[in-house]
Amino acid sequence: MQSWFPFIPESASTLSGDVDAVYFYVSGVTVFFVTLISLVVIFFVIRYRRRNAFEIPRPIEGSHKLEMLWSVIPLVIAMSIFVWGAKVYFAQYRPPQNALEVYVVGKQWMWKFQHPTGQREINELHVPVGRKVKLIMTTEDVIHDVFIPAFRIKMDVVPGKYTSEWFEATKPGRYHFFCAEYCGMNHSGMRGYIEVMEPKDFDNWLSGNANQMSPAAAGQAMFESLGCVSCHGANAEGGRGPALLGVYGSNVVLSNGPAVKADEGYLRESIINPQAKIVTGFGPIMPSFQGQLTEEQLLGLVAYIKSLSTPKPETPTAKPPATGTPPSANPVQPR
């Protein structure tokens, strides 16, 4: 768990080294300037100490050259930090292709995870090493935040929308994650572990817990039971409402002109607040589902609509839980 020097956090993702590099660069700059200024101040304070109660030194007005020098040099260094920091950040937040998408719902004071293949976990997340994992996150109540120090990532989880972060773990192990946005009484208890496993072990673990419906399948069942089929069609081919086949990831032209990219946030909004963005050629006839669906049910519907655009994941889904013992028991709880 601990590295060779106990005051450096574990570094276990493809980007954590890049973040550390920026960190050490800024540390170097900081140590250099703090040392420089301290030494100069100490030197002056000793060298020019008051030796005679009546001495009055000669005034010095200042120097434009020096002012330029110590404005421009810090500016250049600051800009170098800015550019490097922005570059790494851009990589941190560019959503990866073909990532394993895990749905995350935060609530006071627990974390609920669901794998695309249906496995649910609480306060613990199993992921394979060497594969990009994207967390698509929302919350049922206040703002939370998923902070994984070993991966150097952090993102707020905000009510009313989906936020995401991603990582690719490089070392198997058990890493802390924390809620990093104050969320009330048991905030400091809202933490858990990311269990990074070898891909083989991960597959074993998945198949050992494969007795649950995938989010997309649950979403499809809801799509029927909520009556969505009557307008969007039994196979989402469309009718009075727009077709949903292939809609995810496409550009949707709206009735008032502009086009929007149909991402998770757009799909969510169109269920909760259908009047906000109406697809061109359709009327404002869809009822709002505000308050009728839990965040997990919403995520299911979104996952179903997404599955209409993307090829089904090839990970095993419905194998009986017979092969091998899972490395860690999977808590299955109703909430």
Added chain:
Amino acid sequence: MEEFTIPPPRTNYLNAEYGIKSWLLTKDHKRIALLYLGSVSFFFLIGSLYAMAIRLELLTPQGDLTQSSTYNKIFTQHGIIMVFFFLIPAIPATLGNFLVPMMIGAKDLAFPRINLLSWYIYMAGGIITIYALLAGGVDTGWTFYTPYSTTFSNSYVLTTGVGIFITGFSSILTGLNFIVTIHTMRAPGMTWYRLPLFIWAHYATSLIMILGTPVIAITVLLLAFERLAHIGIFDPAAGGDPVLFQHLFWFYSHPAVYIMVLPAMGVVSELIANFSRKNVFGYKFVAFSSLAIAVFGFLVWGHHLFVASQSVYAGMIFSFLSFAVAIPSAIKVFNWTATLYKGSISYDTPMLYGLGFIGLFTIGGMTGMFLAALATDVHLSDTYFIVAHFHYIMVGGTLLAYLGGLHYWWPKISGRMYPEGWGRFSALVVFVGFNLTFSPQFVLGYMGMPRRYHTYPADMVSWQVLHVLSTAGASILGVGLLIPLIYLAWSLRYGRIAESNPWHLPGLEWQTPSPPPTENFLETPIVTSEPYDFAPEGTERTVVGKFEKQAPAQT
């Protein structure tokens, strides 16, 4: 070394009138400054008690001292009391109130009644807030993030909000008073470029107070409407946005950091110049960098939202602007350092605080780079790294400057000298204690310890080691702060009587008796020289009748 000492004048602002009414109804800026000094110290004491409770709780990973709900109230109330009732008013309302008129050669502030009103408003807000704490407290964090504060918290959010809302007006009135005073009441000959840098810093601070404080008032009001009537502005279910609150909150609260630190920079400019008997190197650069900080400070609020689901591009713009605002601060540090060059540097207590400020503010400022840089901020935001960073700015910066200023002007304020030996000793204790408290927290934050955590994982042994160090440092810091409290109070009665100009300085505030008469100056001063002019050539540099002549330069 003195040829003669001026006996204390028969009447001064302290003994001109007696009785509680003469204080509570005073329009004298100096007395109002003392009212503020007393109340600000009271709030600082309360805030410090909360800090002690936090440090004790974090000694162990388990929550064994308090319940989580209590701990959350403790850190919330520590923040609210320290930010709104100590750090923001500390220097402007005490030292600023006392010295702005004296340094520019005025009899009082432009609006003495408004000045008194500002203290009453401050006290009204303070009492309401104290009531909220006693009634049950508030647990939202001093940042009041929605929707926790609007919908989920069962604590006294509204009452505290009312307290903060009211107190804000005292800050607006103080800012207004300073700006008008500096524009209209300068003594003959006191041109803008002859103003001490303390005045420039307070001018810049006043701009932020006037322009920024209304925004926090509006924000708190919206929060109250949302909590009371659920108007939906911050609630996504009603078409609102919880992150909007963060934008509004930081639009004030980031500039508020500069309300706290700009006056401190003004104090330090005075300390460095006067205790090295040198004019400030690059006076105009230091003066205008205060204004630059005040203006740019309004454009960087978004760096508090890098991980709050703000867009990637907004993040880049705010990161860029945050680096830009660092430059004026760097300019100040370099100019202070250069001021020491070939000076005549004394090691009196105020100077020790001033020098300590340069070191700690530099560390505080440089560690801000980690948080302005996007990649590292993602890892460090909402961790102890940020806690350490802003305490370096606010405690290492503002508190040290405040203590330095208080010692520096203590002879003028009280008419008594504080004990110099104790002063130097406690300055050293504060410096050591402060560093031991907060430097381990940088490492804690990098290790991943989130802020506002009541408990932390017991398997993180290094975290506990760092917390123990920090608590040990806080104990030393506490002692270091208690010593001045005792000897300053002691000196009021037993301290050596102060001369009118015990440090032998050219500033106008020193050219009048200590403590000053109610009208500040016996006759209106006429300014004929630059600020920090220690040896004007062949002139009688001051103007006030009873002035001890500076000894000429020896070399």
